[in-house]
Amino acid sequence: MDTQVITEKEPVIDTAATSLIRLDHVHKTYQMGDVEIHALRGINLKIERGEFVAIMGASGSGKSTTMNILGCLDKPTRGHYFLDGQDVSTLSKDELADIRNRKIGFVFQGFNLLSRTSALENVELPMLYLGLKPAERLKRATEALEIVGLSQRMHNMPNQLSGGQQQRVAIARSLVNQPAIILADEPTGNLDSRTSIEVMDVFQQLNEERGITIALVTHEPDIAQYARRVVVFKDGRIKRDERIDDPRSAREELESLPMIEDDEEDDE
Amino acid sequence: MNLWGTFRIALRALSRNKLRSSLTMLGIIIGVAAVIAVVGIGQGASASIQAQISQLGNNMLYVMSGSANQGGMRGGAGSTATLTAEDADAIERECPAVRAVSPGVRANGQLVFGNQNWSASSGIQGANEKFPDIRAWPVVKGEFFSEGDVRTAARVCVIGKTVEDNLFAGADAIGLTMRIRNLPFRVIGVLSTKGQNQWGQDQDDTVIVPYTTAQKKMLSITWINQVMVSAVSASATFTAEQQITDLLRQRHKIAPNMDNDFTVRNLTDIAEAADASSKIMTNLLASVAIVSLLVGGIGIMNIMLVSVTERTREIGIRMAIGARSGVIRRQFLIESITLSAVGGIIGVVFGIIASIVISRTLNWPTLVSPYSIIASVLFSMLVGILFGYYPARKAAALDPIDALRYE
Numbered sequence: 001m002d003t004q005v006i007t008e009k010e011p012v013i014d015t016a017a018t019s020l021i022r023l024d025h026v027h028k029t030y031q032m033g034d035v036e037i038h039a040l041r042g043i044n045l046k047i048e049r050g051e052f053v054a055i056m057g058a059s060g061s062g063k064s065t066t067m068n069i070l071g072c073l074d075k076p077t078r079g080h081y082f083l084d085g086q087d088v089s090t091l092s093k094d095e096l097a098d099i100r101n102r103k104i105g106f107v108f109q110g111f112n113l114l115s116r117t118s119a120l121e122n123v124e125l126p127m128l129y130l131g132l133k134p135a136e137r138l139k140r141a142t143e144a145l146e147i148v149g150l151s152q153r154m155h156n157m158p159n160q161l162s163g164g165q166q167q168r169v170a171i172a173r174s175l176v177n178q179p180a181i182i183l184a185d186e187p188t189g190n191l192d193s194r195t196s197i198e199v200m201d202v203f204q205q206l207n208e209e210r211g212i213t214i215a216l217v218t219h220e221p222d223i224a225q226y227a228r229r230v231v232v233f234k235d236g237r238i239k240r241d242e243r244i245d246d247p248r249s250a251r252e253e254l255e256s257l258p259m260i261e262d263d264e265e266d267d268e
Numbered sequence: 269m270n271l272w273g274t275f276r277i278a279l280r281a282l283s284r285n286k287l288r289s290s291l292t293m294l295g296i297i298i299g300v301a302a303v304i305a306v307v308g309i310g311q312g313a314s315a316s317i318q319a320q321i322s323q324l325g326n327n328m329l330y331v332m333s334g335s336a337n338q339g340g341m342r343g344g345a346g347s348t349a350t351l352t353a354e355d356a357d358a359i360e361r362e363c364p365a366v367r368a369v370s371p372g373v374r375a376n377g378q379l380v381f382g383n384q385n386w387s388a389s390s391g392i393q394g395a396n397e398k399f400p401d402i403r404a405w406p407v408v409k410g411e412f413f414s415e416g417d418v419r420t421a422a423r424v425c426v427i428g429k430t431v432e433d434n435l436f437a438g439a440d441a442i443g444l445t446m447r448i449r450n451l452p453f454r455v456i457g458v459l460s461t462k463g464q465n466q467w468g469q470d471q472d473d474t475v476i477v478p479y480t481t482a483q484k485k486m487l488s489i490t491w492i493n494q495v496m497v498s499a500v501s502a503s504a505t506f507t508a509e510q511q512i513t514d515l516l517r518q519r520h521k522i523a524p525n526m527d528n529d530f531t532v533r534n535l536t537d538i539a540e541a542a543d544a545s546s547k548i549m550t551n552l553l554a555s556v557a558i559v560s561l562l563v564g565g566i567g568i569m570n571i572m573l574v575s576v577t578e579r580t581r582e583i584g585i586r587m588a589i590g591a592r593s594g595v596i597r598r599q600f601l602i603e604s605i606t607l608s609a610v611g612g613i614i615g616v617v618f619g620i621i622a623s624i625v626i627s628r629t630l631n632w633p634t635l636v637s638p639y640s641i642i643a644s645v646l647f648s649m650l651v652g653i654l655f656g657y658y659p660a661r662k663a664a665a666l667d668p669i670d671a672l673r674y675e
Contacts, residue, residue, distance in 0.1 A: 071588070073588065073668050074669060093592075093593060094592045094593070094594070097590050101591075106588050106589070108672070114585060117280075125586070125589055126589045128273055128277075129586075129591050129595065173589070177590075
């Protein structure tokens with residue numbers, strides 16, 4: 001109970017220029033019939049602006065629950081979550097929807113693009129809910145697709161795109177409202193190794209060149225090596241939190257790979 | 269997220285599954301088309317009855333002297349001498365709902381011309397110069413008698429077509445003189461053909477004379493049998509009836525607890541009974557059609573529920589990306605309203621076509637009013653809201669995490 005006493009002393013809005021993300025004694029319990037499942041048992045985590053963090057752990061370790069809370073899709077049972085200085089653990093459903101819209105970009109394992117909707121329109125979707133004018137939406141969506149290298153594929157439907165291309169559309173979609181953080185949940189889980197490296201390259205470029213904060217959930221240790229910090233979850237607690245001094249560079253690896261036929265760029 | 273944006277999303281979602289959308293709309297289309305056609309037939313029937321009503325005269329009422337039941341003695345209407353021409357004048361002067369009035373005097377008698385004689389089955393009627401207007405019964409030949417003829421009790425008459433055919437053997441009767449109860453009358457006009465009345469009586473078998481002539485020269489009476497009244501409009505006949513009753517009770521000094529010594533008969537009453545029964549029939553059929561519209565609505569709900577389940581993942585994506593649940597609800601609600609409204613509009617078109625086909629092939633009069641079109645489109649939209657609300661609420665209540673995980 002003492003954790004609550006401590007947290008209640010915290011101001012609701014952190015006015016100081018603090019961490020981008022701060023989880024403060026976050027607990028999450030699920031009620032499954034008569035059984036209480038403790039998914040998170042007091043997580044303290046800070047992510048600073050511009051970081052590239054990989055979150056690892058076995059299934060059931062609490063990493064997905066943490067992702068859901070970080071993504072404002074779920075609320076902690078106890079404890080506080082400060083995003084950009086704002087305590088979002090007390091917000092209503094609609095307020096959380098607005099936070100997701102403005103501050104968080106999602107990239108999923110299954111891409112989660114709207115089917116029978118062009119790449120461009122998929123990327124425009126978050127701006128639609130933000131209420132931007134069509135001209136502004138088109139401009140920003142085009143830019144985002146250029147950043148991920150898909151300007152030639154704007155009008156293709158998702159089923160006309162390869163897995164890697166679909167994931168890049170999803171990344172463009174996550175970028176387009178200029179979020180505080182991109183949350184990527186197993187983004188390479190459905191991709192082959194080369195395409196995985198390509199997607200990781202996109203993330204690394206966004207992080208290094210544009211300073212975009214990225215949190216990436218993965219269970220593949222070699223994918224985590226592209227990040228600059230690894231947080232390992234086990235049994236609802238953080239087991240390890242360490243810096244990677246010399247992360248893998250996706251760009252260098254791609255250059256050293258033999259040039260196979262690049263079906264992602266040229267097929268029609 | 270404005271309404272137009274949501275509408276476009278809804279429209280796109282519907283166009284993605286065209287066959288399903290059109291089958292769903294079919295229920296509404298059939299329902300609305302049925303409503304339009306049935307109401308069209310009903311209103312057509314109503315209009316033709318209304319035409320019959322107006323043929324009876326211009327919103328006509330009759331005031332008869334003598335109540336049907338007076339002081340225990342049952343005398344026929346018109347059998348007592350209580351109505352006068354002054355009553356008729358007073359009605360015209362003092363009842364705002366009354367447009368025109370003519371006193372009426374009934375007489376019988378043999379009509380004689382040369383060696384022919386004829387007894388008019390509809391009798392000899394005394395009236396004033398407003399008779400053609402009140403009865404909506406113009407002359408086709410010659411002219412009607414004038415106010416001066418009425419004032420001077422002139423011996424002129426206007427005859428019906430049957431009288432002309434029989435007494436004058438089809439010859440032109442204008443200007444000829446015939447004898448009524450042995451008095452010479454000059455024929456100055458022939459009335460247009462009116463045909464049989466509701467009771468099968470030949471209305472053209474009649475002679476019209478100035479009522480003053482009938483009173484003074486034929487019957488030697490000072491009273492009149494009836495007053496023919498034309499109200500200002502069809503809907504005013506009831507008001508007119510009331511005003512006339514009040515006025516005559518006052519003029520005849522009838523105490524509040526006494527029966528009237530006159531009878532007001534509203535001719536529109538009878539015709540309106542016929543109209544009412546056709547309206548009941550229309551309402552009955554229309555309610556059957558509305559039931560089919562509701563069944564169409566249930567079809568919409570069914571498809572929307574399937575659609576919400578199918579698109580669970582899409583809903584999850586939209587929510588994760590920042591759609592508030594209200595926006596999701598609106599999107600699905602607009603989808604169902606669009607289905608029902610578009611179905612309604614197509615249904616209106618089919619309904620109009622159906623009623624045209626019905627009136628051509630079955631020769632039934634049909635009348636599709638703009639009112640029934642607007643009402644059925646609005647009603648179908650209401651059906652869309654009603655049956656779209658539950659699926660839309662279900663979509664909005666989804667949890668984004670579960671929805672994203674849904675396979």
